Amino acid sequence: MEWRNVRDNRKVHVNQNGSDQPGQQDKIYRTRTRMDENLLKTGDLSLILRRPTDEDENLYSCRVYNRKGDVLMEKQVWLKVKVPEQVEVESGEESVLLPCRTRESLDGDTKVEWVDRDNRKVHMYQNGSDQSGEQHQYYRTRTRMDENLLKTKDLSLTLRRPTYEDRGIFTCRVYSKDRVVLMVKQVNLWVKAQEQVEVESGMESVLLSCRTTEDLDGDVRVEWRDSRDKKVHVYQNGSDQPGEQDQFYRTRTKMDENLLENKDLSLTLRRPRERDSNTYICRVYSRDGDVLMEKDIQLQVKGQWFKCIFPIS
Structure with missing residues (x-):
């Protein structure tokens, strides 16, 4: 049994010989998917996708193959993901706050990454400090996070001098030292022209x-x-x-x-x-x-x- 992302043809989840095959998954889905452990008995091939974001919005296909590779069954599901929070600001304001808080326990190995709608790195925090060298040049000198975020668990991002070009979805991801995604939050920023x-x-x-x-x-x-x-x-x-x-x-x-x-x-x-x-x-x-x-x-x-x-x- 195989779930795939139709647009990019990425393997989302694979189950073979009665067990999951995480080594065959695309890395962006690793640790985020689950199927019924007794699917061979129940016939329930549904997929649970954890921490969905707008990047997961897509057409997904579920296929069942026999040992010869023939397709016995196929079903397609369209996933629509709504961004939960929207922030509005007028262009020219001194700054805007993109809120993000977590309940996860954070330590010195925690990595926090904000990216924009084009997957450009807006801000990165790792090894107990900001990593300005990792930022895209467009955002350099324009972002700030709480200096004590490991204690406060406040991962909100302050973006200075917001402009019309900044509008769009910003994604905050928290990674463990093993690169496992602990949390994802998205904020839709709407900037009005001055x-x-x-x-x-x-x-x-x-x-x-x-x-x-x-x-x-x-x-x-x-x-x-x-x-x-x-x-x-x-x-x-x-x-x-x-x-x-x-x-x-x-x-x-x-x-x-x-x-x-x-x-x-x-x-x-x-x-x-x-x-x-x-x-x-x-x-x-x-x-x-x-x-x-x-x-x-x-x-x-x-x-x-x-x-x-x-x-x-």
């Missing part, structure tokens, strides 16, 4: 305003992107970089020529149309690639209505 701008399609241009108090020098990089991660406008080394723009925006954007002096990073988008309705992110980088500032603006472009009058003869 500012909303409405304009009618057909207007000459629209201004997406962004100013900074940071001191800007010639090494600074200013980057506007949309929520689909397309580069809208790039400024670096004292001038615009049109070669880095996505073709969709080329020749349609403009920034202040003296932005280093004026600290005005606003973007003018020419000929806005309904397809330009999006969330736009302005990000300022230092020469080392650190994010100095971010701002999000949601642009809504309304379609125009035309009245047509036909003469009656």
Whole structure:
């Protein structure tokens, strides 16, 4: 008897010759599955999956084979996993707390790992301290956990300067020294754009305003992107970089020529149309690639209505 994850074709659980075969399981399911010990008598081939997360959402197949490898029976089950907790915050707030507490006993060998929806490492704690070198660069210097988490059992994550791009599901996992998952919790973070701008399609241009108090020098990089991660406008080394723009925006954007002096990073988008309705992110980088500032603006472009009058003869 074999349970598989249909999308990735991973072995979830295998039972052969009357006993489980954990060595054949994919490692992400190891220690998390169980079947009826008397399944040969009861005929109950149901699978229990412990600590389900949104990553487990999938189509699963249960197959029964004879000794020749012929399929005697197959059933498929669709698993839908709901994220239990949602946190809302406005972009531009100083920080947001992603709550997570445990009842598990934690010791010096405990490993705590937060990952985002793209499985990037947001924060890692191991061997009694944070492991900043393991973090994805996008989150470096932006996260914090309780220094006494082994005693308090509070594994909550503080995320500084949340932006629209941070939205999504964050997963906290706790591992034992043997890499066994002791606990999993997920939090859905919803980040609202700081500012909303409405304009009618057909207007000459629209201004997406962004100013900074940071001191800007010639090494600074200013980057506007949309929520689909397309580069809208790039400024670096004292001038615009049109070669880095996505073709969709080329020749349609403009920034202040003296932005280093004026600290005005606003973007003018020419000929806005309904397809330009999006969330736009302005990000300022230092020469080392650190994010100095971010701002999000949601642009809504309304379609125009035309009245047509036909003469009656």
